[in-house]
Amino acid sequence: MDAKKFTPLAFLASLGAGGIAVMPFVLMQYTLDHGAGLITRAQLWSMDLSSYQVLYYYLLEFVMILFTLIHFALTIIFTIKLVRWMKTDSFSSLIKDPLRNTGILAPLISYIMSMNVMIGPLRYFLPVLSGNFAALFFPAMIFWSLFFILVLFTEIRLLEISFKNGFDINKINFGWLLHPFLLGMLTVVGTGIAAMASDNTIANTAAFMSLISGSMGMFLLFVKMVILFKSHFQSPGLPEKHFLPSFLIVIPNITLYAISGFRLGHFLERTYGFELGAYFYFVVGLAFAFEIWYMLFGFSLLIDYFRNNHFKEFYVTQWGLICPLVAFAVLGSFAHRIVFNNIVLYGILVMFMLLTILVYFELLSKHIKCSRSSHTTLSCAV
Template sequence: MKLKFVPIKFQAALAAGSVALMAFNYLQFAIPHGEGLIKISDIVWSQLSLLHSSLYALLVFIMLASSIANLILTAVFLMGLTQWLGTKNQFTALMDNPLTNITIFVPIASLSMTANVVWGPLAFYIPGLSIQTMMLPSLIYFGVLWTSLFFLEFKVAKSWFTKPVDISKLNFVWLLDVFAFGLVSLTGTGIASMAENSTIVSLASVSSLFVLSIGVFLFIAKLSFLIYMQIKNAQLPDKPILPAFFLVIPITCLLGLSFYRIMTHLQNVFSFDISVISFYFITVSYVITIGWGIFTVYLLVDYLRKDFYKSQFSPTQWGMV
């Protein structure tokens, strides 16, 4: 039976891209190589111990499988999204509901992740590929994501001002737009940190700083409100919603890393020392990440122990990946 398309399905592609990027980041920092991003040709297998060669081979395989999964799922879901947008009133019906329209940001987040998969995990397997040849198309791609992100945010904000909202039903899924802001800013700051053309760097950094500023504002405002509502309600949401608590973790990491990249760019432009403020951004973001992760596991320990394997799959479980 063919399942009906909904934008939140893009979380599958997003999760696959996340796994690929995790494996790539480990290899990037674990294996010595020249400037820029690591390539498969940088791994000298004959000089590795059996343990390291086995580990790296496993990561290379996981990265390849996850990258392929991300690209295939993205292509499939893009076709579904196109058909969904072409179906009369489907987009309007979703956007008119303030409690469900937040899921429209999942495709933006997923497509942002795909850009990072292409630059890193996919380019890893093509030693002769110059990352600079990808920067102009990447900037155009980033511009489409940037425009779409703000268009959708304005549409969602309008529904909040024009439609009745039962705020007691809000939960951590409400952070999906902040997640998209974090991934779009990561894409933009990635271009700013890799590109050598000064015009591309300037456009990407300024646009990213704007996205990042709005994203941080939304994150602080929404997270504060959700924590207040959770304390006020004095009970956990329904079980299908519980994994959404984990969304705070990637959002914090994304915003912290994006700020670090912006600070690095400003150091190159204005020649001032950013070591202290960079340390602050990275440290604070990861302290919050680790602290929230431990707290969330403790908060949801009964769900994870008793219900996670027994309950039906819910889209929010992708947030745990």
């Protein structure tokens, strides 16, 4: 497929931008002592900061602003293209193909990420949101509930197609994990509402709905990972090069379900008076420990890909590299507060953020070149 033709996987670019926008916010949230609740800009700048710290936090704020703008700009652009594309035969063809229809989930994941951007960076900068945060949970619950219905309908519909139509299981790839990824993104927002809402009805409703989406997502994650690894062990060599970036998609899945478990624990503490200190260490620590070795394992498999292909070619699946980097740094920020409060870990998280930004702009540059010119020296394909 020509790179100029739209694919819903392009939303991985807006999703990645939203993730990068959230990274500095999460880093500040879990590495600074700012009192109860989510950190605000007023809280940060009321601290006694050195001149170096002032410069550093200004840079973090710049990253949040820049990537928030990129996220919403790309979301609007891709949504317009998505609506047009859904009127073509390509849409129905994609939906009916169990090996390819996971691509339609990327827009939904990106849209739900927009809620995280609003709760994080936008609320951080806008006093009108941070000052009235409690009043926003009712409309947020309505909005999230509508997405909950849409996501469950979409997931069940795609699973129905897979069961009815059948497919060659030897041709599956790690992009298949967009199913639990979407459900995890939905769940992490729902558990966030449950953990922070002051209204017990809203909190309990969000928590139970999150159990539905979360249990479905974790079931699919487990089943699909078993099938994927079994399939890859039975196949000679690595998957095709345009599927290789998706190998790391396991990491954002783990991050989303770990944070969901973390937030569900806070919901139980606040609403029912549970004391779950060791639980948080176990959930965050075990998930982050898993991600460390899996990240090393994943990049060891991608060495030849980066050496021979990545910088010479562009295909939209390369955007799948951003979310794992974002997810690792985000969960690492949680781990910094709960598991391993150490300057070395903090430095690693900052380096990961810088790496993610560099990779993002490298991919964005290639994406733009392939979209605008047929004479680029890049090898462009979807």
